[in-house]
Amino acid sequence: MDELNKRERLKELYFKIKDCDKCELSKSRTKFVFGSGSACAEIMLVGEAPGKNEDLQGLPFVGQAGKLLDELLGSIGYKRSEVFIANVLKCRPPGNRDPKVDEVNICKGYLMEQIKIIDPKIICTMGRYSTQLLLNTDRGINGLRGRVYKMDNRIIMPINHPAAALYAPSRMDILRQDFQKIKNLIDSGGDLSCVNNEALNPENEVKTYKENKNEQLGLF
Ligand code: URA
Numbered sequence: 001m002d003e004l005n006k007r008e009r010l011k012e013l014y015f016k017i018k019d020c021d022k023c024e025l026s027k028s029r030t031k032f033v034f035g036s037g038s039a040c041a042e043i044m045l046v047g048e049a050p051g052k053n054e055d056l057q058g059l060p061f062v063g064q065a066g067k068l069l070d071e072l073l074g075s076i077g078y079k080r081s082e083v084f085i086a087n088v089l090k091c092r093p094p095g096n097r098d099p100k101v102d103e104v105n106i107c108k109g110y111l112m113e114q115i116k117i118i119d120p121k122i123i124c125t126m127g128r129y130s131t132q133l134l135l136n137t138d139r140g141i142n143g144l145r146g147r148v149y150k151m152d153n154r155i156i157m158p159i160n161h162p163a164a165a166l167y168a169p170s171r172m173d174i175l176r177q178d179f180q181k182i183k184n185l186i187d188s189g190g191d192l193s194c195v196n197n198e199a200l201n202p203e204n205e206v207k208t209y210k211e212n213k214n215e216q217l218g219l220f
Pocket residue numbers: 047048049050051054059060061062065087163
């Protein structure tokens with residue numbers, strides 16, 4: 001699909017879902033937060049749900065966590081406009097409570113549609129909710145982050161949520177290191193040689209990424 005087509009399809013999706021009232025969150029939201037960035041981004045980053053600032057502005061990651069995310073993206077040479085940023089939930093849970101299972105189940109189709117249209121090479125799942133959803137696992141983020149998984153012919157790289165790094169400085173270094181891993185992955189051409197020792201869900205053939213900087217598979 002070419003760039004124009006992707007933009008048109010994303011716009012169409014936006015107009016189709018922006019007034020969603022399938023769950024309770026539609027009653028308390030100020031704005032629906034679709035996501036933002038480039039329709040033909042090679043990297044997509046997926047967070048949890050809009051917070052207060054996002055709900056007011058209708059844009060993802062515009063608060064403190066967003067500032068950190070901009071800085072981390074900058075550290076690997078990317079602007080926010082060159083990637084696509086979205087969330088598992090499109091509406092703010094009141095008081096920033098955790099998403100409920102039924103809310104995730106209702107909303108996840110929208111994220112899947114976005115992924116299908118944008119077709120990114122790499123999806124960075126930020127935090128537990130997007131990681132568990134996209135890797136189809138209930139394992140915790142600590143055991144998954146910083147590794148690379150292949151799923152549906154694209155790379156999923158779980159990382160800590162930027163907000164978690166703001167609250168726990170020990171996670172900040174880990175997050176910075178994980179962004180460098182993302183850069184290495186892109187620079188190396190995305191070597192997809194996989195070893196099958198980390199199958200989270202054999203049906204989905206989730207595999208770990210074996211680092212091999214000398215081999216270029218020309219995927220990027
Ligand atoms: N945290 C998220 O997970 N998403 C946002 O958009 C903002 C904060």
